[in-house]
Amino acid sequence: xxxxxxxxxxxxxxxxxxxxxxxxxxxxxxxxxxxxxxxxxxxxxxxxxxxxxxxxxxxxxxxxxxxxxxxxxxxxxxxxxxxxxxxxxxxxxxxxxxxxxxxxxxxxxxxxxxxxxxxxxxxxxxxxxxxxxxxxxxxxxxxxxxxxxxxxxxxxxxxxxxxxxxxxxxxxxxxxxxxxxxxxxxxxxxxxxxxxxxxxxxxxxxxxxxxxxxxxxxxxxxxxxxxxxxxxxxxxxxxxxxxxxxxxxxxxxxxxxxxxxxxxxxxxxxxxxxxxxxxxxxx
Amino acid sequence: xxxxxxxxxxxxxxxxxxxxxxxxxxxxxxxxxxxxxxxxxxxxxxxxxxxxxxxxxxxxxxxxxxxxxxxxxxxxxxxxxxxxxxxxxxxxxxxxxxxxxxxxxxxxxxxxxxxxxxxxxxxxxxxxxxxxxxxxxxxxxxxxxxxxxxxxxxxxxxxxxxxxxxxxxxxxxxxxxxxxxxxxxxxxxxxxxxxxxxxxxxxxxxxxxxxxxxxxxxxxxxxxxxxxxxxxxxxxxxxxxxxxxxxxxxxxxx
Amino acid sequence: xxxxxxxxxxxxxxxxxxxxxxxxxxxxxxxxxxxxxxxxxxxxxxxxxxxxxxxxxxxxxxxxxxxxxxxxxxxxxxxxxxxxxxxxxxxxxxxxxxxxxxxxxxxxxxxxxxxxxxxxxxxxxxxxxxxxxxxxxxxxxxxxxxxxxxxxxxxxxxxxxxxxxxxxxxxxxxxxxxxxxxxxxxxxxxxxxxxxxxxxxxxxxxxxxxxxxxxxxxxxxxxxxxxxxxxxxxxxxxxxxxxxxxxxxxxxxxxxxxxxxxxxxxxxxxxxxxxxxxxxxxxxxxxx
Numbered sequence: 109x110x111x112x113x114x115x116x117x118x119x120x121x122x123x124x125x126x127x128x129x130x131x132x133x134x135x136x137x138x139x140x141x142x143x144x145x146x147x148x149x150x151x152x153x154x155x156x157x158x159x160x161x162x163x164x165x166x167x168x169x170x171x172x173x174x175x176x177x178x179x180x181x182x183x184x185x186x187x188x189x190x191x192x193x194x195x196x197x198x199x200x201x202x203x204x205x206x207x208x209x210x211x212x213x214x215x216x217x218x219x220x221x222x223x224x225x226x227x228x229x230x231x232x233x234x235x236x237x238x239x240x241x242x243x244x245x246x247x248x249x250x251x252x253x254x255x256x257x258x259x260x261x262x263x264x265x266x267x268x269x270x271x272x273x274x275x276x277x278x279x280x281x282x283x284x285x286x287x288x289x290x291x292x293x294x295x296x297x298x299x300x301x302x303x304x305x306x307x308x309x310x311x312x313x314x315x316x317x318x319x320x321x322x323x324x325x326x327x328x329x330x331x332x333x334x335x336x337x338x339x340x341x342x343x344x345x346x347x348x349x350x351x352x353x354x355x356x357x358x359x360x361x362x363x364x365x366x367x368x369x370x371x372x373x374x375x376x377x378x379x380x381x382x383x384x385x386x387x388x389x390x391x
Numbered sequence: 392x393x394x395x396x397x398x399x400x401x402x403x404x405x406x407x408x409x410x411x412x413x414x415x416x417x418x419x420x421x422x423x424x425x426x427x428x429x430x431x432x433x434x435x436x437x438x439x440x441x442x443x444x445x446x447x448x449x450x451x452x453x454x455x456x457x458x459x460x461x462x463x464x465x466x467x468x469x470x471x472x473x474x475x476x477x478x479x480x481x482x483x484x485x486x487x488x489x490x491x492x493x494x495x496x497x498x499x500x501x502x503x504x505x506x507x508x509x510x511x512x513x514x515x516x517x518x519x520x521x522x523x524x525x526x527x528x529x530x531x532x533x534x535x536x537x538x539x540x541x542x543x544x545x546x547x548x549x550x551x552x553x554x555x556x557x558x559x560x561x562x563x564x565x566x567x568x569x570x571x572x573x574x575x576x577x578x579x580x581x582x583x584x585x586x587x588x589x590x591x592x593x594x595x596x597x598x599x600x601x602x603x604x605x606x607x608x609x610x611x612x613x614x615x616x617x618x619x620x621x622x623x624x625x626x627x628x629x630x631x632x633x634x635x636x637x638x639x640x641x642x643x644x645x
Numbered sequence: 646x647x648x649x650x651x652x653x654x655x656x657x658x659x660x661x662x663x664x665x666x667x668x669x670x671x672x673x674x675x676x677x678x679x680x681x682x683x684x685x686x687x688x689x690x691x692x693x694x695x696x697x698x699x700x701x702x703x704x705x706x707x708x709x710x711x712x713x714x715x716x717x718x719x720x721x722x723x724x725x726x727x728x729x730x731x732x733x734x735x736x737x738x739x740x741x742x743x744x745x746x747x748x749x750x751x752x753x754x755x756x757x758x759x760x761x762x763x764x765x766x767x768x769x770x771x772x773x774x775x776x777x778x779x780x781x782x783x784x785x786x787x788x789x790x791x792x793x794x795x796x797x798x799x800x801x802x803x804x805x806x807x808x809x810x811x812x813x814x815x816x817x818x819x820x821x822x823x824x825x826x827x828x829x830x831x832x833x834x835x836x837x838x839x840x841x842x843x844x845x846x847x848x849x850x851x852x853x854x855x856x857x858x859x860x861x862x863x864x865x866x867x868x869x870x871x872x873x874x875x876x877x878x879x880x881x882x883x884x885x886x887x888x889x890x891x892x893x894x895x896x897x898x899x900x901x902x903x904x905x906x907x908x909x910x911x912x913x914x915x916x917x918x919x920x921x922x923x924x925x926x927x928x929x930x931x932x933x
Contacts, residue, residue, distance in 0.1 A: 121737075196661055313760075
């Protein structure tokens, strides 16, 4: 029996729809589980207290704080570097082999496995530059990892600033750099920030790059300087779920939920920034 | 003939290429001090390319090549001057009004600030003077901190003129400044140009022949990259030397 | 003076532009520096073709084959799951779903992309592994299959988003031309749109594989961590990434074991480098 095209289409579309359901259902399941099992653990003490009894009780405050430090450190290093690299590519670079090399390098940086970043950070920052296992080494490692995201987003934001703005400024005898600083960058800023926050939210959830460069197994105090180790949420979750026996699942799920919430707050922030400029954009 | 003492800008044997396109061919043309030179011609005749060569905005296009020379007050702009200096002295008003996305005051103050004037009083003085010269002061004096993007098209274009005046240029280039404007706004812009005659040399590119006749003292006619002729406006519009000029201004093509 | 400052700034910006190239070189250099040191004591062929990975044995064994096969098996499994699902989902989102459903699905896929890998690993370990164990009545649920499933869901967002871009880049006129000839929507999709977006498919699959092969934490938690050559997908395996992450903490700096882990990192780097070059070439061709 030969199927009519109409029936074929019906079957094909059902299969495609089913595939989408298969993709989306686990997302919903994961979130329901996290919220159902994690939410009961979350209270003021959990968020603000030090861990106790070999991390089997108490809070996860140092891990939250550590992740915050790493996020800040990553922004401080990666934002200027990424934005200026994008400025070079959009405003100064000509179409030649060197520009192509830079683009290929960015693509490859984006594809380097996170654990390889960890090895690299260990080799360069921890040992060769003698930073030791520290917030500094961890932030630098994470910065290089998120650099491609920031460069790509910044390039897009810079290119979306109308060429006419640049001409108007240059026609007044304003130099190229001043034009970029005073006209192009301010107008590209929201897009740049959106990309940066998204990149950094990825860094916040990464474990492998910080494994050998900063993360402390158990450190119930806050770091004193950038040369200190710190705890971090993703690593803490790893430790709780595989390295410490007899941990109340509530604490594990609570930690997972806090980590996911933190990443989502950052993502949400990016969406808000993006929506805000879309509303305000004047050209 | 042109008296050498009053020549402001002299372009000699100017050729411009965009990649393989030869857009301006052997143009030799001088502009006198404090005159309004109208440049007319159909689309793609090289008018705008010529204009952009005068303040080196063509530099921004990496495919653009040039030969010949342009001198301002005897100095070669490509070999003896910085692009920024020449652009400060030879300013440009674009076809579409291009206010920057900031307040009216900041638009005017943008140029002077970049050139090192930080004193608020001084900037305010410059803003008022420039806005008055561009016939915009009375319309915007109460909302200088408002967004420039909220002005009407004609107001925006006069704001651009004022912004140009604020960097204190010697020559102002207009690239079809009224192409997007209604007749009343156009009249206001033209009025401003007359007013500025006393202090500035002005070059107006337009594809509106009537506007060139109203505003220009001398008129140059470009066609397919060539300068067909340049002469007093009266002469061009009553007894042109070249048949092609006559055909164009009487509306037979273009 | 101003001119001088300006050119100084331009040079500084150029330096930032070149930083990406520098980092790629630095990464390779620092992996190679310690990785190559392994071959002072271990023969290259023993590393590349050795079938035992046992750093604690006497003498220690550093054969990458079981790890490589572990990575290969998990990657292969994840690709087999994620590519059809991802492409189907992208077609459904881009071509078929009504507007509200499209927004919903896109948001869902973005959410999936934002979940940290450690959380996927955690959920996979506590929820999915027991399920797999029961379903196939295995001694443990921590198997290559469990890892492949978890990784598939981490690769799907990458595949969907690149695929969707490729589909929406197909010119409208192709679609209209096909409809005008009386083709059904489905015929148009698989005869016109999918072929026209083929280089996007190649790129999305390559980048999806790149994502999977480099994934570390989830794999480490779910695949059971047995560094032996796997026979079926229902056995525990250990990938190259997991080996590095799990063992680096126990090594002595400067020991053979330490160098061996860097050598594994170097192999990983070279593999992903090649994959990314292919994906980039595919995307580049599409743009032209």
